[in-house]
Amino acid sequence: MALSPTAAQRRVIDAADPVSGRLKGTEAQLAALVKRGLAFRHPRPPHDHFLTxxxxxxxxxxAEPETPVPAGPAAPAEPAAGGVFAARVGGEEAVPGGAGPARxxxxxxxxxxxLELRRMTHSDGATDRPCGWERKHLVQAAALALEAAGHRPAGPDxxxxxxxxxTxxxxxxxxxxxxxxxxxxxxVTLExxxxxxxxxxxxRTRARYLLASPRKV
Known part of the structure; x- marks a missing residue:
């Protein structure tokens, strides 16, 4: 059973790549997460660490609120982390990260x-079919495939x-x-x-639509 992370380890977990789960941190931090069953070291170079x-x-x-520690003068507040990436599903008012030139x-x-997550988690290293993360986040996964291929999402209106x-x-x-x-x-893009x-x-409306499901083999 995985052990609960410390507050510092939770910050490393929260900063992981939102899709692949790739982690950044010191060797000691990453090794501690591996020991707790919350991360694994990829066997292939460059041996990056990823969330389990x-x-x-x-x-x-x-995240559970941390218990305040009474002490001397308050430390300067750390800058807030940027918004987590989210693929545009269409019709939303706003998207974390916005739709600016960096999008x-x-x-x-x-x-x-x-694609890297697919390669890592499929026993044959295949990248041509969805992985477990996509099956648990169907809407986000399909939207990412469409947006990455250049399709335009509908606006809020x-x-x-x-x-x-x-569905x-x-x-x-x-x-x-x-x-x-x-x-x-x-x-065509989803296929x-x-x-x-x-x-x-x-x-009822005679509107045409696609029904899409992730291929298993």
Whole structure:
């Protein structure tokens, strides 16, 4: 069973790459996380450290408030960390990190991190099909594949652009795009990213949409 991290170790976990779980820290910090079952050292060079599933659960759980320690003068406050990267699912008002000039670089970095996570977690090192993280974060994973391929998400007021939404079906998301050509383009992108994709019509509105699920083999 993984041991709970100290406050300092929790900060290292919280700073891990949001997609791949790659960790940065001193050798002592990383070794301590490995000992607690919260990280592992990749066997291939450059032997980076990554969160284990237990480490990912720790990061996704809200941090417990630290007990204040009465002492002398208060230390200067540390600068707040930047927002965690999130792929644009379409229709949201705001996205952590914004949509400024740095956004394409952040999206590319997140996609490359996801491909590395696939390579690490698949026994055959394959990167052409989704990994366990994607199956647990279906909407985010599908949206990242679309955004990384250059598709435009819908704005908060709707209009053209993709929207990725959860469905009642296990391991399936719905992708909406009012432009038929763009919808077919989304299908091609998801298929290339390792998803099974089918086009459907809503009975009531007659709107076309994609139903996508991560491919297993």
């Amino acid at each position: 599933p237990a480490g990912h659960r720790i990061r996704e759980a809200p 394409p670089r952040e999206v590319r970095s997140a996609w490359q991190g996801l 709707g209009g053209d652009g993709y929207r990725v939404r959860a 009642p079906q296990p391991e399936a998301v719905a992708v909406y795009e009012p432009d038929g050509t763009a919808l077919r383009g989304c299908a 290339r990213a390792g998803w099974h994709v089918g086009e459907h019509t809503e009975p």
